[in-house]
Structures are given as structure tokens and as C-alpha cells.
Amino acid sequence: MAAIASTAKTFRVAVVGVGLVGGEFIKQLLAFPAPSPFRLVSLSSSKSTLFQPDGLSVSATSWKDELAGSGRKPDLQALLRELSALVKPGQEVVLVDNTSSNDVAALYPQFLKFGVNVITPNKKAFSSELALYEQILAASLESGARFLNEATVGAGLPIISTLKDLVATGDKITKIEGVFSGTMSYIFNEFSTGKEGGPSFSSVVSVAREKGYTEPHPADDLNGADVARKLTIVSRFIPSLRSALPNGYQSVSTKSLVPAELEGINSGDEFIKRLPEFDAHFDRMRADAAAEGKVLRFAGVVDVQAGIIKADLEKYSVTHPFSTALGGSDNIIMFHTERYGARPLVVQGAGAGAAVTAMGVLSDLLKLV
Numbered sequence: 001m002a003a004i005a006s007t008a009k010t011f012r013v014a015v016v017g018v019g020l021v022g023g024e025f026i027k028q029l030l031a032f033p034a035p036s037p038f039r040l041v042s043l044s045s046s047k048s049t050l051f052q053p054d055g056l057s058v059s060a061t062s063w064k065d066e067l068a069g070s071g072r073k074p075d076l077q078a079l080l081r082e083l084s085a086l087v088k089p090g091q092e093v094v095l096v097d098n099t100s101s102n103d104v105a106a107l108y109p110q111f112l113k114f115g116v117n118v119i120t121p122n123k124k125a126f127s128s129e130l131a132l133y134e135q136i137l138a139a140s141l142e143s144g145a146r147f148l149n150e151a152t153v154g155a156g157l158p159i160i161s162t163l164k165d166l167v168a169t170g171d172k173i174t175k176i177e178g179v180f181s182g183t184m185s186y187i188f189n190e191f192s193t194g195k196e197g198g199p200s201f202s203s204v205v206s207v208a209r210e211k212g213y214t215e216p217h218p219a220d221d222l223n224g225a226d227v228a229r230k231l232t233i234v235s236r237f238i239p240s241l242r243s244a245l246p247n248g249y250q251s252v253s254t255k256s257l258v259p260a261e262l263e264g265i266n267s268g269d270e271f272i273k274r275l276p277e278f279d280a281h282f283d284r285m286r287a288d289a290a291a292e293g294k295v296l297r298f299a300g301v302v303d304v305q306a307g308i309i310k311a312d313l314e315k316y317s318v319t320h321p322f323s324t325a326l327g328g329s330d331n332i333i334m335f336h337t338e339r340y341g342a343r344p345l346v347v348q349g350a351g352a353g354a355a356v357t358a359m360g361v362l363s364d365l366l367k368l369v
């Protein structure tokens, strides 16, 4: 990692959520070369919390034990008070939310209102009711604190920053389309290659989960909600679509791949255990596509001109870029705009996984500096 030019400001960072992405984010933050402008002042898991206004004395090897042994239960309201009290001229305070929690997301307007910047890969706040999103925008405008959410779409890939730049410089977005889910990409890249047979659907879902691509509950990927959330997030950065989805992702037309019998299973482990019961159904879908010389891919589109925002499992020719260009957990996002004309601006690469997601979160933190 490259050192950055020294800055008079310090950035006090509180991390909520220390799972897969959170743990990797802490590792990358603590590896930041000296002189680092960042002071890690708080860590919270769902069970315990640490807070030290001048910076925690933790290392990459000690933080887990220190947090587990803190003896203090997490309390979001207390964290809000503690962080707000640290906001001063020359001293920025940042909440990094690495959870998928609605409760944490609902408090962003409060944190922002008190001058605490919010950085997160958590899609909830930006893809739910428009009212919450508007409260976030208003609170940020009022205090000047920023919210940055690059890792909510395409993990570390520069999707949000590209979109913001296109809009801010006056380009007109006509359509954004692509494969927005790392999990769905991995599953279908492995499962549906255009040939007869191959691994079972349940086995590739299981590997996607082991690789850390899925949401905490894999059904949130397979039911299309994760892609619908991403389409909502990008839509809200397009001026003409800003208010198009008052109920957020729930208004996006989406195909669910979750068998009806498995809907409502709250445990991810139980869901994965029962999925093999439905392998024959997915085998038939793969065979149908292969018989036409096609592959299955789960794609999303925001068609600004037609006013269509939708995600679906579709068949694509084996020569289509969604078949030839994608591997692993790759996302591919194509920005069709007035300036880019007939050849879209394309961003492609790993769209899920701890390392690339944490990098997207850390890169947002660097944008504050």
C-alpha cells in the first residue's frame, strides 16, 4: 500500500460489523503505511464493543481477542453519542458499517446529522424506502458529513464512482445493464457452460457461500433481492429515476430462483442443506439452454429511456460476452450514455469476496482524505 501525503486532519474510525468483510477491512486499515491519518477508535460485533476516543491499542493479531473480552455490550445509541462528541474542526469521524443490518442503516441520518461520515458496503439504507434515502441525503447536506457506498455495487469495482462522474459531468445515462451479482455470476459461470451436464446447482451455491460471495443468508442472492437492491442504488444516482422506486428494491421486477418450499427458511445452513432436493429442476433448465446452444446468466437492467428496471435469469448465446468474458465472481456493468454512444463504458472484474469488498470500503475512506 502506498503512503499518502501527510494531512493535518485525523480520521477517527469506528467499525461496526467484524465478519468476513469487516475483518478484512480491519486488516487492510491496520496495514495502512505510516504516517496513517486513521485512528481506529471503536470496534463492534453483534456481541461486544470497544471504544477509546484517542485510538484503540489493537493490532492485526490482537483485535479479535480484545473485542471478545471487552465485557461491554454493543449499543448503537451510545456509539452515536460517543462519535458525535468527537466531531471537531480538524478531526473527522467516520462510521464504517460492515454489517447487513437494517438497524444500523436506519441510524445513518442521525450519524450524518451530527457530522459523522458514513462509509459502507451495506445496501439496506440506499435500496429500501425512498424516505430513508432522502433523510440520508438531507442530513448529509445539512452537516456536510459524507456518505460513501462504492462497495454496495460491484464490491471494489468503480461502479458508483463512475456513475457519479458521468452524471456530475453532464452525460446522459440511457441504460445500465450487466451481471450485478458475484454470487449469481459464480453460480452460472460454473453451472451453465453451454454443454450438457456439469456440477449440481446446490454444489455450486455451496461453494459460492464458502468463498464468501453470498449474503449472510444465500437466499437473499438467489431470490434476486440483492440484484434488485443494486439496481435501486444505481437508479437513485440517475436524476430522472431518483424517485422512481418509492418502496426501493421491492418495486423492482425480479426473478426468484428460491424454490417455494424453501421460502421462509431463516437459517442459511438449513437452506443449503435442503437445496439438493431441487437439483433436478435446475438440471432441466441447464439442459434446455444447452440444447439451444445457450448459457444461463442472471442479468439486470436499468433502462432509463424505457423506464424499465428489472432483473431476470435469461438464456444467452455461448458467444455473448456474458458467456465468453465472465469467470469466477465477475461482475460486468455496461454504461450506455449519450457521450459513449454505441460502444458502452464497461467495468468488469470480481464483484464479491472479502478482499475486493474491503478494498472498496477502504478506497471510500481514502476519498475523505
Ligand SMILES: NC(=O)C1=CN([C@@H]2O[C@H](COP(=O)(O)OP(=O)(O)OC[C@H]3O[C@@H](n4cnc5c(N)ncnc54)[C@H](OP(=O)(O)O)[C@@H]3O)[C@@H](O)[C@H]2O)C=CC1
Pocket: 016, 017, 018, 019, 020, 021, 022, 044, 045, 046, 047, 074, 098, 099, 100, 101, 103, 104, 121, 122, 123, 151, 152, 155, 182, 212, 213, 214, 215, 216, 351, 352, 353, 354, 357
Ligand atoms: N461478501 C461480499 O462479497 C460482499 C458483501 N457486501 C456487504 O457487506 C456487508 C457484510 O457482508 P459479510 O462480511 O459478507 O457478512 P458477514 O455475515 O460475514 O458479516 C456481517 C457481520 O455483521 C455483524 N452484525 C450484524 N448486526 C450487527 C450489529 N447491530 N452490530 C454489530 N455487528 C453486527 C454480524 O454479526 P453476527 O454474525 O454475530 O450477527 C456479522 O459478523 C453486507 O452488507 C454485504 O451485503 C457487499 C459487497 C460484497
Ligand SMILES: N[C@@H](CC=O)C(=O)O
Pocket: 152, 153, 154, 155, 180, 181, 182, 183, 184, 213, 214, 215, 221, 226, 351, 352, 353
Ligand atoms: N452477495 C453479493 C455480495 C456483493 O454485493 C454478491 O454476490 O454480489
Ligand code: NA
Pocket: 150, 151, 152, 153, 154, 155, 156, 157, 158, 159, 160, 360
Ligand atoms: Na463498487
